[in-house]
Amino acid sequence: MSTVFHLALSSDWAAAQAAGVYTVSTRGRSLAEEGFIHASRADQWTGVRDAFYADVTEPLVLLQIDTDLLDVPVVEEEAEPGSGVTFPHLYGPLRVDAVVRVLDLPGPLAPEPPDATGSTATPAPRPAAARSADGSTERSFTATYFSEMFRNAALILLVLACGFGAIALGVALGGDATPGIAGLLGTAGGVVVATWLYRRRGRTG
Incomplete structure (x- = not known):
């Protein structure tokens, strides 16, 4: 199984499950507007999240996609011409049955109230929970x-x-x-x- 990943708003993924296909390219852009769906390899998605989704307040999910189950081309292309850094792009709608696992990502965390000295502490991140595409809870991303x-x-x-x-x-x-x-x-x-x-x-x- 060759795997790629896609960050999605939980609401967009819920809508895709109802429709049978996912057609969001990236944050704020549709497949029709962009021409393809942005995806990442396992070592890339955290950087994408930090760069483009750090201020998102809605729940996020990470879609684990089995490219062997896709019926659309997956093309490795440079994020910027001449950069030498490529990302996988899905040239067509993503069928929900090609998503083999869904990982719930922790949302933004509010800082702890200031203590007597006026300083604040940031709480430890909440662990992410993995689910299969049908919504059942699974192992963590690391274990997977x-x-x-x-x-x-x-x-x-x-x-x-x-x-x-x-x-x-x-x-x-x-x-x-x-x-x-x-x-x-x-x-x-x-x-x-x-x-x-x-x-x-x-x-x-």
């Missing part, structure tokens, strides 16, 4: 991120195990070319199985 990483590593190990297992079988059968051919066939079979598991996980995730 590492879970995906370990699952992907397991799939890679599966492919390697199939390849080496097939090579060992080829050695046992004998012949100069047999190990190499068996290794290629085993690796190909491992890739097929891993791809099937990968896509199945995205659709049930």
Whole structure:
């Protein structure tokens, strides 16, 4: 599952769930106005939030999108010409069934009342709560991120195990070319199985 993220107002996401598609490009801009929906990779969305949504008082959600479930192109493009920094852009409406998880982001926090010295303290951030696209509560974003990483590593190990297992079988059968051919066939079979598991996980995730 290839994943991208999109910051959305909770009200916009609620409207999209009712309509079946999400058509907001970014804060204050629609898909029709912008031509695409802005998205981010896992290492980018916090910077986008801090730069463009820091003063938003409405509840925000982070949409985790499985690009394998999209029926519109996803294009990596520079945020500004010549910057060298690219972001994923979705060229078409986002179907709600391509959103596999929804993360409730903490809203703005009011400072604590001043103490006797007149200073104020900022409370610790509230933890974010993750929900699936249907609204059920799930694990935190960090737990989800590492879970995906370990699952992907397991799939890679599966492919390697199939390849080496097939090579060992080829050695046992004998012949100069047999190990190499068996290794290629085993690796190909491992890739097929891993791809099937990968896509199945995205659709049930």
